[in-house]
Amino acid sequence: MSETPALLRSDAPLLSPDALEARLRAIGEERYHNLHPFHRLLHGGQLDRGQVQAWALNRYYYQASIPRKDATLLARLPTTELRREWRRRLIDHDGSGDAPGGVERWLALTEGLGLDRDYVVSLAGLLPATRFAVDAYVHFVRDRSVLEAVASSLTEMFSPSIISQRVSGMLRSYPFVTAETLAYFTPRLTQAPVDVAFALSYVKEHARTREQQEAVMAALRFKCDLLWAQLDALHFAYVAPRLPPPGAFVPEPT
């Protein structure tokens, strides 16, 4: 169904904007990374401190690359209105004045988990698969249509639920996790819906042919895939079969 490649669908009828939104939500129900076994382990308290550190360390590269991704898209937006809209995301992630942004708040999370800040920022222990997946996102936003680039942000439609699961689950489960450590997530609960409201209405308005609608769905599947691939790599390296690649972070034995 939603897996049929666009090229086979060129004769398919145009979807109504609401039918397109329903298709997009269905992609999340099928592919969003809250369904990944690693997330179940993370939220269910079944990981040890080193495994949670590995998650936070690798996720840092994703967080730190989001403003790089948004600046890349910002540079391609044609109007003041669109750029002002998208600029808000840069402020959310890079901060403003004394207010720290999401990247800084993520470093508070990694420090709260006992990781050295300079080590995290150096990316020395990053899983190569994390780098490849995250860089693929930045390249996608640079190389694809603006419509596809905006659509690739729509995984935020699904993030508030995963964030509330994650925060409550991690606070309940891990003695080494505090509310301060997870402070990153609190603003996201209000920021993500604002971002989604714009991006979703943009996509519903600007996907005017079935081909464009298929490209929008493919962009969201691509984004789900790269989030999923990051958890595959973490699971493989740190849970089962537990084989960190050469040079990657190795947790201290607990």
Place this chain on the structure above:
Amino acid sequence: MSETPALLRSDAPLLSPDALEARLRAIGEERYHNLHPFHRLLHGGQLDRGQVQAWALNRYYYQASIPRKDATLLARLPTTELRREWRRRLIDHDGSGDAPGGVERWLALTEGLGLDRDYVVSLAGLLPATRFAVDAYVHFVRDRSVLEAVASSLTEMFSPSIISQRVSGMLRSYPFVTAETLAYFTPRLTQAPVDVAFALSYVKEHARTREQQEAVMAALRFKCDLLWAQLDALHFAYVAPRLPPPGAFVPEPT
């Protein structure tokens, strides 16, 4: 040692060309994917037909992207001499006249394993992690210095040994693998050393500062990492814990 980031090594002395080559060979001994457990299983006959199909299907995207990578670098080479040298790689992989190239020979391999040619070429069942790792290679060759781009090809220094292991091991172990199926590899045994002879001498001649030598070593580590990451993804999806991501190839039960 060879893991220390370049920025910490800027005060280190220049290596002799032969000392640089020794460092590069040491990187292969530490990081080349012949050391990956998936390769041991593949060559040792411990995979079933579906698992070998998954390897060939995903490896197809790597093979099909090599001439894309080489054309990207070719477009950046400044002299006729360099372009003629690198052009040979395009002929090796894309073929010439009636002589099939490596990409076509790889499709003979996937067909010999019982995979539908159109399905393989469509990339519909590809692991997203394979796409991210392979595309990272093409982007690296486009975005980094020509010296780093040439250096990233040097994993071919290590390939003749793995190819002979693979061919003999797979022929011995798998009733569903024939010499014709593995015909891809035969020309590589002679092509790779010719490629290496040029690329290695180029790197040894043009890495004239320690910083450039560190960049060359980092480029080879990057290449080893992306080969390794492809096997991590195969192992995770098809061996253990055996969780193919949504939409990826699922072997028929045997």
